[in-house]
Amino acid sequence: DTGVSQDPRHKITKRGQNVTFRCDPISEHNRLYWYRQTLGQGPEFLTYFQNEAQLEKSRLLSDRFSAERPKGSFSTLEIQRTEQGDSAMYLCASSPPYSGGEADTQYFGPGTRLTVL
Amino acid sequence: DQQVKQNSPSLSVQEGRISILNCDYTNSMFDYFLWYKKYPAEGPTFLISISSIKDKNEDGRFTVFLNKSAKHLSLHIVPSQPGDSAVYFCAASEVPRRGGADGLTFGKGTHLIIQP
Numbered sequence: 001d002t003g004v005s006q007d008p009r010h011k012i013t014k015r016g017q018n019v020t021f022r023c024d025p026i027s028e029h030n031r032l033y034w035y036r037q038t039l040g041q042g043p044e045f046l047t048y049f050q051n052e053a054q055l056e057k058s059r060l061l062s063d064r065f066s067a068e069r070p071k072g073s074f075s076t077l078e079i080q081r082t083e084q085g086d087s088a089m090y091l092c093a094s095s096p097p098y099s100g101g102e103a104d105t106q107y108f109g110p111g112t113r114l115t116v117l
Numbered sequence: 118d119q120q121v122k123q124n125s126p127s128l129s130v131q132e133g134r135i136s137i138l139n140c141d142y143t144n145s146m147f148d149y150f151l152w153y154k155k156y157p158a159e160g161p162t163f164l165i166s167i168s169s170i171k172d173k174n175e176d177g178r179f180t181v182f183l184n185k186s187a188k189h190l191s192l193h194i195v196p197s198q199p200g201d202s203a204v205y206f207c208a209a210s211e212v213p214r215r216g217g218a219d220g221l222t223f224g225k226g227t228h229l230i231i232q233p
Contacts, residue, residue, distance in 0.1 A: 004160070033220055042121075042206050043161065045220025056220065091160055105151060106221060108160035 002026055004109035006092050012115045013082055020078045021112045025094030032075050033106060034067055035091040036060065043091050043108075049075060082116045089113050120144045121209050123224035131232050136194040138227050140207030143188065147209040151221065152181060152192045155204045164205075165192070194229075202231045 005024045013019050025032050030051050035043035046065070048056040051072040061067075064082075069075040079086055090113075093106040122141045130136045138152075148169035153161035167174040167181045167190065174181050180193045194201055205228075208221040 006160075035220070040225065042208070042223025042225050043221070045222070048220055058220065093160075105163050105166055107163060108153070110158075110160045113158075 004092055004094050004107055006090075006109040006112050008112055009110060010113045010115075012117065014117050015082060015084060017082055018078065018080045019082060019114065020076055021090055021092075021114075022074060022076050023092030023109060024074045025092070026096075026107060028096060029094035029107075030072065030097050031095045031104075032069060033093040033095075034075070034077050035093065035108075037089040037091060037111070038087075046077075079114075082114075084116045087114055087116045118143070119224075120147075121207055121222050121224040123205075123207055123227050125227050126225070127228040127230065129230045129232055130197050132199060133196045136192075136197045136201065136229055136231070138192040138194075138205050138207075138229065140190050140192075140224055141188060142190075142209055144209070144211070144222070145188070146211045147222075149210045150181070150183060150190050151208045151210075152179075153206045153208060153223075154201075155206060155226070161206055197229075197231045199231050199233065202229060204228050 007022045032049040034046040037043040045058050046061050047067050049069040064080045067077045089111045091111045093108045095104045095106045120143050151166040152164040155161045165176050165179045165181050167183050183190045204226040206226045207224040
């Protein structure tokens, strides 16, 4: 399967703990996005990478959140000192190199569901 | 403020009939629109998209219509099938900057239920 993969699929943690999620994009896609989705809402954009460079960060990405994509392939999203409000589905998406003109479609992974107790 | 609005949280349609899902937007800088389908415990799956230079795009049973002056788009599914039961999200993006740096802005979704 060559789709976007995410690990783990589910994570339960206690308030105050740190968690890290991994995303592996489609192999030829150099653009990678993180989103967060809470119950009853659509996905909300968190951050964007083009290759290894983090080019865009939403105001939703507080100081406790950090994302990396060190070699321009997989990416990690870390949440430090988790809070109950961090409970959500964390989605990763990727898209191919920008070819100019209209935007390209983003392809999503299955998500990581985080529950903070 | 919500820039992409899906005002119907749910929609029930009989199998074989047409399903019409609506979406409104407020940001005039949006120029690319997408529809995603989502099953529980899965990520969104891309369905169909449309650029602002077009007013219609068709792919099999799915057609998206865009009315730029009204800032409105709709997704038509004909004929509706039981497997179409899912949550449908409308999403939008602005013209990509810096080689495609824009995250998508999503609506809250419409839960489509296809009844046999």
